[in-house]
Amino acid sequence: MSSNRKIRMGMVGGGQGAFIGAVHRIAAAIDQQIELVCGAFSSDAERSLASGLEFFLPAERCYASYQEMMEKEAALPADQRMDFVAIVTPNHVHFPAAKSALEAGFHVLSDKPATLDLAEAKELSKIVEKTGLLYGLTHNYTGYPMVKQAKEMVAAGELGKIRKIVVEYPQGWLATKLEDSGQKQAAWRTDPKRSGAAGCIGDIGTHAENLAEYISGLKISELAADLSSFVDGRLLDDDGNILLRFDNGAKGVLHASQISVGEENNLNIRVYGEKGGLEWHQYEPNTLLVKWLDQPTQVYRTGNAYLGEAAQLNSRTPSSHPEGYLEAFANVYRNFADHIRCLLDGSQPSAHVLDYPSIADGVRGMAFIEATVASSKNNAAWTELDI
Amino acid sequence: MSSNRKIRMGMVGGGQGAFIGAVHRIAAAIDQQIELVCGAFSSDAERSLASGLEFFLPAERCYASYQEMMEKEAALPADQRMDFVAIVTPNHVHFPAAKSALEAGFHVLSDKPATLDLAEAKELSKIVEKTGLLYGLTHNYTGYPMVKQAKEMVAAGELGKIRKIVVEYPQGWLATKLEDSGQKQAAWRTDPKRSGAAGCIGDIGTHAENLAEYISGLKISELAADLSSFVDGRLLDDDGNILLRFDNGAKGVLHASQISVGEENNLNIRVYGEKGGLEWHQYEPNTLLVKWLDQPTQVYRTGNAYLGEAAQLNSRTPSSHPEGYLEAFANVYRNFADHIRCLLDGSQPSAHVLDYPSIADGVRGMAFIEATVASSKNNAAWTELDI
């Protein structure tokens, strides 16, 4: 089967008015390697249709449910049917939709967290393995070129043995009880049924956890967490402070918040080894500060020839023209689509093609969430990740 | 004619290996409102075909020349032929390609500068007027949301009467004689036949000029310029320092450089009025500093509800997730495509749809370049723009 065509994407969720669905569609579109061919954009059939028409889809490929989509797409000729499913719903639909897609023979690229709880994640992992299909997870922050540069420098030993990691994800948008105002994003994120056992920690704490493990190449072995719900009547945590211990003996701090007034999406990380340190902020994502024992700090910037291959391959403009969140997100899509293309071609994916978050990251994320909630309930007792 | 379809784009230039062509294609793709349907990607027929196939185009719409493209596309049925032509060649082809497209009945979105010299620009302006077709120019930096916020605040009088403007575009990539190394971008930009009368000033100085006039709503009335070619044997200027006088009595400084070692694409601007000041840097484009007589400086950031409509409409993510160069570029494409869609629909374009650089900006840009070169030859004598 020739791969000289765009990779075809179906979407679950992401109808009119959704935030993350639009982000996924842009991310898929940027590199012109993927085309949206169908979708079950809403559990409301009419709304799904209206959304699909807005995206210039034919009515017959705007489905009323993901179940219908899997069934009907599977029945289409191979040169028409979608190649993969992007899942961009609230958390509680991630697992059933992914399961349905995989069992119908479609690769899956899912928004995070992978599932509603750890048990589901472990089950999903088995399904992925059984079907032999591809599964990607949009821990999109690992898509930034300078995050990849950081990972590469740690892996090459430039910092020496890692000792300390500080990772933060402060936001302020839930400092008031926004979920009572009808704001849709706030409503589902603070609802245990749709969001899972954790609020802030599930929504953004997992991004911080994933980023720390991605860059350092280490695994969190245990943690001590103090979660809070500062806003009266909120059902889930809106702030969390966590001590970390990593599998190589490194220590760390992770804190995430949705009540840190005035903070936007200030994900940032600092990693310190025996010989050097790294600092990266989403606020200015094209910069990576590189620190040394006895030499001046260096300012690594995207689009420069001195960067490693991973950073080079994952940026699109020269000389530090600023790239951002959407391009980082697009890198996940691009690599995932390239992997599908390799399967179509029967070619071997390079390490760079394989560089997108997997179901293993998804399982770790859910284990992190459950350990965090358990530790906090136990007054911040040290708790291991149940992998 | 229904507009419930994507707008169809043909491209002149931008084949394999070109920098700006890839940028234009991404900018066109981001909002999923435009599809690339054909191109004359290179003056080499074989290369044009190879490029087009890489972009998943059918061979019959990969043309050997822009002349062939205009002719054959014009002959296609209305529901197939391209709506507009994107011109992404070196400067000397801008005018003939635009003329050819307009005369064949196609709207044009051209890379800047509009033409090779001012006479061409004035002629092009007449052609645009005569054909009644749309003409857009990718002075892409005006596409940044915070640049639009700045323009809106000045226009609303928040700063009072404007007194001083400082605008800079320093780069360092031509600090050595890169054009001798075979680097394609350097080669044509330093060649008067392909670049025009100015090097640095034509390539990036015009962006600075356009940005200053866009934000301030003022026009440069005269200038005094001191251009240099610091690198031995270089045929065009690689650095320029310019004093500005604006039509309302404001004064300014514009300096641009390609020999400022270590500078990337550090376009930045400061505007000072009687009551307030503004500062914006492409380096961190999602931030606009707003300064006041007796109050603390404010940090305006993209994706916040306190911003004006223009900034809101021209960003795609909430709470200051960083957006960058490609999204700013995409805003030019999006507004231009929306304008075409209005024509297809017979609807009235809003002020926001019309907010993209026009042929008038193109003429001013060329007048700026020629005034600058003339002033510099005349030992920085004050020189008016010949509009």
Added chain:
Amino acid sequence: MSSNRKIRMGMVGGGQGAFIGAVHRIAAAIDQQIELVCGAFSSDAERSLASGLEFFLPAERCYASYQEMMEKEAALPADQRMDFVAIVTPNHVHFPAAKSALEAGFHVLSDKPATLDLAEAKELSKIVEKTGLLYGLTHNYTGYPMVKQAKEMVAAGELGKIRKIVVEYPQGWLATKLEDSGQKQAAWRTDPKRSGAAGCIGDIGTHAENLAEYISGLKISELAADLSSFVDGRLLDDDGNILLRFDNGAKGVLHASQISVGEENNLNIRVYGEKGGLEWHQYEPNTLLVKWLDQPTQVYRTGNAYLGEAAQLNSRTPSSHPEGYLEAFANVYRNFADHIRCLLDGSQPSAHVLDYPSIADGVRGMAFIEATVASSKNNAAWTELDI
């Protein structure tokens, strides 16, 4: 007794080659209200003399020990003898020197931490109370004008009820075993006999603790600490990560480090309330970021008329000419000297004069250190401060 004269200072410690002694002398000198009149600059008599002569002191007022200094100064006529003693020795001498001075009738301004352990601090507190003399502690970072501005804004309720505090003091200078190289500063700071029960936490963690309590007006009620000695063979902690709970229900994170390669003295703090947030970094101490729910962040800067009285009184230059560490240190000295002057005059000290760290801060600092060490030994169990 007239106070129309400079306040007279004697110094314990701070002979040639010492770092912090020189800082104290500069801090005392800046405002020209204090003169150094005598000292026991070293436990080595010859070195003490050599140091004193370098400071232009007469030989007879260069003492061989602090005991000698207290005795001989007390015997001098009132119009000659020192008014107060500055103690700038390693930690283990703080208590005995302060006790000796107070019992001889001299006010004391001591470097921090107040004593070697909590028991000493409590005893010292009683001595201060009994003697009725003044005792100040150079938690110098609270001397920064923008730190005072922050405190004033919190106290005025501008941020609403405080919910979260993040305070950090990362350094990198002890990332290798510097104490084995003969470096004097490293040697005593890593030696339990001279430094006390904690290394990093005693040296800089207490500054972070003091800063958080100073700005917020809250007290840490309990903490959970994970201390590490990353450098092989080091006897004290060189890194610590601590969860905090405050007496109003606020939560926090404090982390300090001496192994964070490439970090200098990057003390910083963020405080979030229900309505606003604050951010301050020693790296750029003349700036205070003030964050709001629905408005742009404001950049408060020293030397501006919009600041409160405390910030105004504690800076010396207009319009944000940068002031630094020495001026902040000098503010502690200035206020302390002003307090002595009030006693000499019989006048009432204003709240601003009283704004310097006291023995109560010293006791809390030692309680913090002991709670941290105890918690860490108990695997980061929650531990209350023993006040």
Added chain:
Amino acid sequence: MSSNRKIRMGMVGGGQGAFIGAVHRIAAAIDQQIELVCGAFSSDAERSLASGLEFFLPAERCYASYQEMMEKEAALPADQRMDFVAIVTPNHVHFPAAKSALEAGFHVLSDKPATLDLAEAKELSKIVEKTGLLYGLTHNYTGYPMVKQAKEMVAAGELGKIRKIVVEYPQGWLATKLEDSGQKQAAWRTDPKRSGAAGCIGDIGTHAENLAEYISGLKISELAADLSSFVDGRLLDDDGNILLRFDNGAKGVLHASQISVGEENNLNIRVYGEKGGLEWHQYEPNTLLVKWLDQPTQVYRTGNAYLGEAAQLNSRTPSSHPEGYLEAFANVYRNFADHIRCLLDGSQPSAHVLDYPSIADGVRGMAFIEATVASSKNNAAWTELDI
């Protein structure tokens, strides 16, 4: 004559309420090498006395005029009389006071500009030469450690041949007609009789000129200046934009402003050579950005061992504890006092001791001011410095 004593300073100007007098006194005090022994603090005898008593001076050394001070101090025994005179008056008194001091046998450290006009400066230069006494000028910004580091790196050829210099000094405090409000600082600075031929350019433009020449080691050979008085009724320029040409062929831009609303004292400079570039901002004076052709930018910071000798000798704290404006000012005083001490000792001053601005800088500063004013009157015609 032994120099084992403090250097004795008399002051002209700087009485109660003056800004720059207080700065000079702090700068002199910081290193405890200088003592204030007398002063003619005001042309009003009563006010001079009141000021002196506030500084703890005996009444008999508080003089009613600088003429009286020179006469009476010269008559004192050598072991009592002042060593040098600090002149901190408005500009029009600089020359007569300096002349008077030198002719009475006293060294002079003067605030800038050296004199009211160029003719005076040239005459003063001759008087300095004739008397053989020391003359220093407080172009204080050259006292910053990182400015000295920059100078040292340029001199060592690390940047290669210098091509371009951009230097700016924007302020906003005179954006309204503050001189009409009774504000004393504004009043004399906008009065030609007391300020000289230039306002903004004389007050701060000369600092920018001096900084550019100090760091680059180059001389401005000619300039083209466009000065403005934006505030209605103001008698002197409040803004100036200037093109520069240097004696080695380098080009530059200098702009200074007092109407750039919201700017504080944002002196900054960028210097670009064939191999590297430098960037320094007073806003964050402890940082020097060092830029390279093909390597990441480096962040040089004060208090680090990798710095050169000049930076090391001119900072007082380790590891980038922030130092500021007063310490930079103090470096001028310290070096000047050290030079006097060398004369007292009969020892040879090192290059570092001699590193303070001289009368030659003063002459160049006045020539710069006069060339700027002349050029601007001549519609920005190129004008040489009359040295």
